[in-house]
Amino acid sequence: MKWETVIGLEVHTQLATQSKIFSGSSTAFGASPNTQASAVDIALPGVLPVLNKGAVECAIKFALAIGATLNRINVFDRKNYFYPDLPKGYQISQLAKPIVEGGALKILVDGEERIINLTRAHLEEDAGKSLHENFQGVTGIDLNRAGTPLLEIVSEPEMRSSAEAVAYARALHTLVTWIGICDGNMQEGSFRVDANVSVRPVGQAEFGTRREIKNLNSFRFLQQAIDYEVRWQIETLEDGGRIEQATVLFDPDTGETRMMRSKEDAHDYRYFPDPDLLPVKLDEDWIESVRAALPELPAAMQLRFQNDFGVSAYDAGLLTGSRALAEYFEAAARACGQGKLVANWVMGELSATLNKAELDIMQSPVSSRQLGALVARIQDGTLSGKLAKQVFEGLWEGAGEVDAIIEARGLKQMSDSGELEKIIDEVLAANQKSVEEIRSGKEKAFNALIGQVMKASKGKANPAQVNDLLKAKLQ
Amino acid sequence: MSLSPDDVKRIARLARIEIDDSQALASQSQLNSIFDLIATMQAVDTQGIAPMAHAQEVYQRLRADSVTETDHHAAFQAIAPAVENGLYLVPKVIE
Incomplete structure (x- = not known):
């Protein structure tokens, strides 16, 4: 039998605000335990939440960037469950009236463009952290993370392979960092992915029973976890078994998923509107001022790079992998007027050298202006590709500007x-x-x-x- | 709508409240009388009226995004049952 995979993703993005969503505590990562947990964050009796305007503005930016509907009136609900890292006994979230609904994201897989639709995105608070490792018979609780603003972004179940899921997650990661609402640091948990995975016989209209893989914090793990889960589900069904709805965890050491809880243990969250918070109203002036301040978005920039600099759609996609990379490329290309050649250098020599040195584009010792000057010297015949690489090495070592390095090292192409x-x-x-x-x-x-x-x-x-x-x- | 004793026990379990059978019976009749009140309110014709998320028709005031809190963990932890290395200690939880 031929099987089709169906995947939907829920992504928790920590919003890049200074303070928490309902209190004035800092959200900075890595502080000593509980030093950034105020009376509101640890849920002392009598405290009340006050909503952070910055968090709401992040959600507005996101909605505008994906062409979604912004609910002018949206409502916070309580999601009730008991866990020690959730001091109130409920998480403040949005169920019936989330701030963002709909919208879509374009992905590129194997040279083919696809549109993935989004269901919704809602504001909520993060929980604290439970530390099990260092204690005998007890668990340590750090509430610094409790109350950090999250935008939970939910896609429609429209992805059909792990490659598409990874492409979507990457495109989303690029977008949220591009518009500056999330720092995108996956090691620190700023961008966490849950994958809902099911399989069905090709041609069947109904979805199969899904299992949810929780908390994937790298694109590689996302791919591995889905591939394993899909294989496991197909084998189970072909052996005559049934898939039970469940929540599973991925173990990076074994490459396997294992069950965390079955449907019977599924939480009954008893959502209801939070009486401590009034409905949120977004006025048009605010939305328009956020729209006016949005940067040019990756999709628009890709088209412009193709038109202005003659780079391919594929290269334009790579060059807009991050806003910093795109800005670097554009500055270098404008400096010498040679977009295609600059694109080759940025994605070739520069990327390779940065990777080897474990640096990102913002830390590049070779500035965009210098790379532009280097490419200009290739274009006017002063340098061959080979000599240019030697000049590039000089720039990387900080030996000075392009012409000075050519002069000092005698790298001029023979013209006589x-x-x-x-x-x-x-x-x-x-x-x-x-x-x-x-x-x-x-x-x-x-x-x-x-x-x-x-x-x-x-x-x-x-x-x-x-x-x-x-x-x-x-x- | 009326609740069965099993409904009451389930709600108690979700709320982590321990109740015995006689308490469950008492709660059942109290809760059912609350449901009667709700039924009375629901009998009102609300056709064409938008649902409200709050009793007053006012909207949430927003705070500027700035850090205004300072570290008070020593004072908070002075009343905690168990603390170590700045962490609150709770009975072991594993999921």
Whole structure:
């Protein structure tokens, strides 16, 4: 039987506010336990939540960026459950009237564009952290994270493979960091993914029973967890078994998913509107001022890069992987007017060198202006690709500006054809055998001679010029 | 709508309240009288009236996003039953 995979994702993004969603405590990561947990965060009796305008504004930005409906009136509800890292005994969330509904995100998988629709996005508070490891028979509770604002972003079950799920998660990660509502740090839990996965026979209209994989904090784990889960579900069904609705955890050490709780233990959250919070009203002036301040979005920038700089759709997608990368590329491309060549350098030499040094684009020792200047020197014939790499190394080491490095290291491409002809004559004289081979029709020997000339010129000859001169001499 | 004794026990369990059978029976009749009140209110014709999330038709006031709280964990933890290395200690929970 042929099976089809159905995936929907729920992503918890921690919003990049200074303070918590309902209190004035700091949200900074990594503070000593409980030093950023105020009376509101630890739920002392008599305290009341006061909503953070910055968190609401993040949700407005997101809605505008994905073309969603913004509910002008939205409501906070209590989601009731007991857990020690949830001091109130309920989480303040939004159920019936979330702030954001609908919207869509474009993804690119294997060169094919797809639109993934979103169901909703709602504001809620994060819980604290439970630390089980260091204690015998007890659990330590750190409430610094309690009350950190979250936007939970829920997709429709429209993804059909782990590759599509990863592409969607990446596109969402790019977008929320691009518009500045989330720092995107997955190690610190700023962007956490739950995947709802089911399988069904190809052609069947109804969905299969789904299992939810909780708390995936890397794109690699997301891919591995879905692949394992899909295999497991198909094997279970083909062996005559049934899938029970359940929540599962992914274990990165074994690469397997295991059950956390079954449907019978599913929580009954008894949602109801939080009487401590009034409905939230978004006025049009506010929405319009947020819209006016939004940066150009990745999708628009991709089109512009294709039109202005002639880069391919695929390259435009890579270059807009982050806002910092896109801005770097554009500045370098504008500096020299050579978009395609700059794109090759940014995605080739620069990315490779940054990866090797474990730096991101913001930390690049080579500035966009310098890369632009380097590409300009390739374009005007001063540098060959090979010499340019040496200049790039100089820029990386901080040896100065492009022209100064070319001068100091003698990396100028040979432009004097007299000097080059002299080298060619010497090479020809020393390789009479090759010359005869070429004259008898052996093409291979010709390339060997070009190599010899390049070597003799210490890489400074212009390969195209060598090619032309050599051909003329062998006529 | 009226609640059965099993409904009452389930609600008690969800709320982590321990009740015995006689308490469940007493609660059942009290809760059912509350449901009677709700039934009376629901009999009112609300056709064409938008549901309200709050008793007053006013909207939430918003706070500026700035850090206004300082660290008081020592005072808070002075009244906690068990504390270690700045963490509140609770009976072990594993999911």
